[in-house]
Amino acid sequence: MRTLRFLLQKEFRQIFRDPSIIRIIFMMPSIQLLILPWAADYEVKNIQLSVVDHDHSQYSRQLVNKVTSSGYFQLQDYSGSYSNALQQVEHDKADLVLEIPADFEKNLIRDNESTLFMAINAINGVKANLGGAYLRSIVQDYNREVRAKWVQLPRFSPEVQLEVTSSNWFNAAMNYKLFMVPGILVVLVTMVGSFLASLNIVREKEIGTIEQINVTPVKKYHFILGKLIPFWILGLLILSIGLTIAWLAYGIIPVGSLLVIYTFAAVYLLAVLGLGLLLSTYTSNQQQAMLLSFFLMMVFILLSGLYTSIDSMPVWARAITKVNPVTYFIDVMRMVVLKGSGLKDIGPHLLTMLGFALVLNSWAVLHYKKRS
Amino acid sequence: MASVTVNNITKHYGKKKELTQALRGVSFTVEQGELFGIIGPDGAGKTSLFRILTTLLLPDAGAASVDGLDVVKDFKAIRQRVGYMPGRFSLYQDLTIEENLEFFATIFNTSVSENYDLIKDIYSQIEPFKKRRAGKLSGGMKQKLALCCALIHKPSVLFLDEPTTGVDAVSRKEFWEMLRNLKKQGISILVSTPYMDEASMCDRVALIQNGSILSVDSPEGVIASFKQPLVAVKDRNMLPLLNHLQAFEGTQDVYPFGEYHHVVLKDGYSAAEVSTYLQHQHAQAEVQPVRADIEDCFIALMKSA
Numbered sequence: 010m011r012t013l014r015f016l017l018q019k020e021f022r023q024i025f026r027d028p029s030i031i032r033i034i035f036m037m038p039s040i041q042l043l044i045l046p047w048a049a050d051y052e053v054k055n056i057q058l059s060v061v062d063h064d065h066s067q068y069s070r071q072l073v074n075k076v077t078s079s080g081y082f083q084l085q086d087y088s089g090s091y092s093n094a095l096q097q098v099e100h101d102k103a104d105l106v107l108e109i110p111a112d113f114e115k116n117l118i119r120d121n122e123s124t125l126f127m128a129i130n131a132i133n134g135v136k137a138n139l140g141g142a143y144l145r146s147i148v149q150d151y152n153r154e155v156r157a158k159w160v161q162l163p164r165f166s167p168e169v170q171l172e173v174t175s176s177n178w179f180n181a182a183m184n185y186k187l188f189m190v191p192g193i194l195v196v197l198v199t200m201v202g203s204f205l206a207s208l209n210i211v212r213e214k215e216i217g218t219i220e221q222i223n224v225t226p227v228k229k230y231h232f233i234l235g236k237l238i239p240f241w242i243l244g245l246l247i248l249s250i251g252l253t254i255a256w257l258a259y260g261i262i263p264v265g266s267l268l269v270i271y272t273f274a275a276v277y278l279l280a281v282l283g284l285g286l287l288l289s290t291y292t293s294n295q296q297q298a299m300l301l302s303f304f305l306m307m308v309f310i311l312l313s314g315l316y317t318s319i320d321s322m323p324v325w326a327r328a329i330t331k332v333n334p335v336t337y338f339i340d341v342m343r344m345v346v347l348k349g350s351g352l353k354d355i356g357p358h359l360l361t362m363l364g365f366a367l368v369l370n371s372w373a374v375l376h377y378k379k380r381s
Numbered sequence: 382m383a384s385v386t387v388n389n390i391t392k393h394y395g396k397k398k399e400l401t402q403a404l405r406g407v408s409f410t411v412e413q414g415e416l417f418g419i420i421g422p423d424g425a426g427k428t429s430l431f432r433i434l435t436t437l438l439l440p441d442a443g444a445a446s447v448d449g450l451d452v453v454k455d456f457k458a459i460r461q462r463v464g465y466m467p468g469r470f471s472l473y474q475d476l477t478i479e480e481n482l483e484f485f486a487t488i489f490n491t492s493v494s495e496n497y498d499l500i501k502d503i504y505s506q507i508e509p510f511k512k513r514r515a516g517k518l519s520g521g522m523k524q525k526l527a528l529c530c531a532l533i534h535k536p537s538v539l540f541l542d543e544p545t546t547g548v549d550a551v552s553r554k555e556f557w558e559m560l561r562n563l564k565k566q567g568i569s570i571l572v573s574t575p576y577m578d579e580a581s582m583c584d585r586v587a588l589i590q591n592g593s594i595l596s597v598d599s600p601e602g603v604i605a606s607f608k609q610p611l612v613a614v615k616d617r618n619m620l621p622l623l624n625h626l627q628a629f630e631g632t633q634d635v636y637p638f639g640e641y642h643h644v645v646l647k648d649g650y651s652a653a654e655v656s657t658y659l660q661h662q663h664a665q666a667e668v669q670p671v672r673a674d675i676e677d678c679f680i681a682l683m684k685s686a
Contacts, residue, residue, distance in 0.1 A: 011487065011490075012487060012488055012490070015483075015484060015487040015488065016488070019473070019476065019480070019484050022475075022476060022480065023473065023475050023476065026475050027475065216471060216474070217467060217469045217470075217471035218471045218472065218473055220437060220467055220471055221465070221467065221471045221472065221485075221530075222488070223437055224435045224436065224437060224460055224463065224465040225460060225485070225488045225489060226457065226460045226461045226488070226489065226490075227488045379437075
């Protein structure tokens with residue numbers, strides 16, 4: 010016990026003597042949580058619209074007015090030729106072209122029907138997709154308004170109309186920050202837990218201090234615990250800082266209990282620390298560890314459901330998300346923060362994470378050797 | 382009882398194509414309380430040998446024991462009773478002198494005060510700076526601290542891997558004096574060094590080259606084994622002199638040695654014949670017979686190997 014206490018004391022001394030680590034520990038969560046949620050916005054705004062109006066009628070002007078006043082579109086230019094508008098797209102000034110044919114108004118009134126043409130710049134897939142959808146729904150809306158004006162007080166509806174009204178549960182205002190912030194927090198905890206820990210151990214290898222330790226009678230589990238415990242505490246500290254920032258900056262207060270979050274985080278950190286330990290046994294210098302961490306972090310983030318929905322991934326990718334510990338914590342965080350899930354609800358997640366912790370740590374301990 | 386016995390140890394690194402044979406059947410013994418030097422050029426296998434003896438590396442074949450304990454089977458017990466100072470400074474640079482010492486004392490389950498007598502002479506020299514971080518110390522001070530940390534658990538065998546490499550001449554001398562003092566406390570000490578002149582400080586030395594031991598003897602014994610006549614030659618123009626000496630029929634070997642050239646002569650030749658040979662080109666050459674010192678012996682051993 011005395012040995013472990015001294016190992017811990019030494020570890021904490023080293024951590025708190027390294028000013029860059031302190032800076033990373035406090036600055037990283039603050040900056041990431043204050044900046045990233047604003048940038049990681051799913052809503053598409055400021056879509057540059059180029060309108061080609063061949064009609065120049067009252068109806069066409071009304072339509073353009075309605076589109077631009079929606080707040081999503083900015084009228085980039087209003088011209089009379091399609092080739093002109095396409096040029097705008099080619100110069101990357103316009104994202105969307107809306108072409109209103111000649112006789113738009115005439116056909117609409119006479120035939121009760123008219124066509125519009127929409128061309129979308131699909132270089133940015135998300136913007137193109139959403140922009141197109143927004144414009145379509147605005148046009149539909151316009152269509153309904155026009156009809157409502159003509160059909161005055163109908164005694165019966167000429168056609169069956171289905172209208173869908175939706176209500177968003179757990180996030181009534183569809184505030185994306187509510188689910189992004191907990192997700193980013195998970196990434197932060199993961200980085201501290203696994204990568205800072207693995208870098209720390211690899212550093213001892215690189216400087217050669219591990220050799221001096223290896224000739225001592227220090228037990229393997231003492232040494233490993235001496236490395237895991239400080240980063241386990243740091244991970245929980247980062248989580249606390251992050252939750253405080255989420256509350257102060259975004260007013261996010263978990264609906265569920267903090268105890269549930271911390272219980273899961275404690276187990277989760279065991280798992281990612283095991284991963285960090287494993288990384289350090291397979292690498293021999295900080296550069297290798299860093300590159301490997303970087304690669305894993307990319308995979309972890311993109312295959313965790315943080316930015317994109319797991320359900321829309323191909324089957325094989327969904328299989329990968331199953332062995333990604335980050336997936337589970339993000340899921341749990343969102344469940345607890347937004348929905349208020351309790352310990353019973355996250356039980357399966359917790360068990361899986363325990364499994365992760367067990368496998369990763371035993372693998373790492375078996376692979377860590379005091380002699381070669 | 383022998384403190385360290387090494388019996389036919391071999392070790393190689395790498396796979397088939399890039400195979401490096403680090404140790405090829407090394408054997409020797411170190412007696413209790415002996416100051417034993419292992420001398421050899423870089424890459425001779427000194428560090429591999431030390432790492433095997435300190436249980437950091439497994440030998441391919443052969444057996445070795447430290448304090449009567451097998452390095453493969455009883456590695457845990459060995460770790461309790463050896464002190465190891467690696468060639469590279471490997472203490473925590475961000476901990477202070479005091480903290481490093483305390484840390485190593487604790488992980489050996491002892492305390493600084495318990496074995497303070499052993500390190501007192503050395504530690505007192507760095508004690509005024511005990512609040513300073515190890516990374517901020519000079520080379521000589523780092524070395525003293527490393528020695529203190531290796532000694533703090535009162536080891537029965539001390540392994541020092543090239544402790545004097547990169548240390549100035551004065552500190553080197555001081556360091557050897559410290560080792561002689563430690564020897565008086567009954568600790569067996571194994572020191573490796575690439576510097577041949579340090580051999581005379583040891584009780585016995587082993588010369589190692591290319592993973593094989595060439596000789597194990599006391600410094601006096603090594604010198605006594607040098608049987609050939611040896612002369613030192615000096616002139617104003619040393620380079621042509623070297624070439625001319627090489628051409629001399631009685632020369633077995635010639636090499637620069639400080640401000641002289643040392644010429645190892647074949648049996649039956651003497652300084653007088655060298656002087657006669659040099660009369661024409663080097664009229665002012667100074668030729669004198671000298672006693673071989675340990676460096677001459679090692680050069681001869683290495684060349685004959």
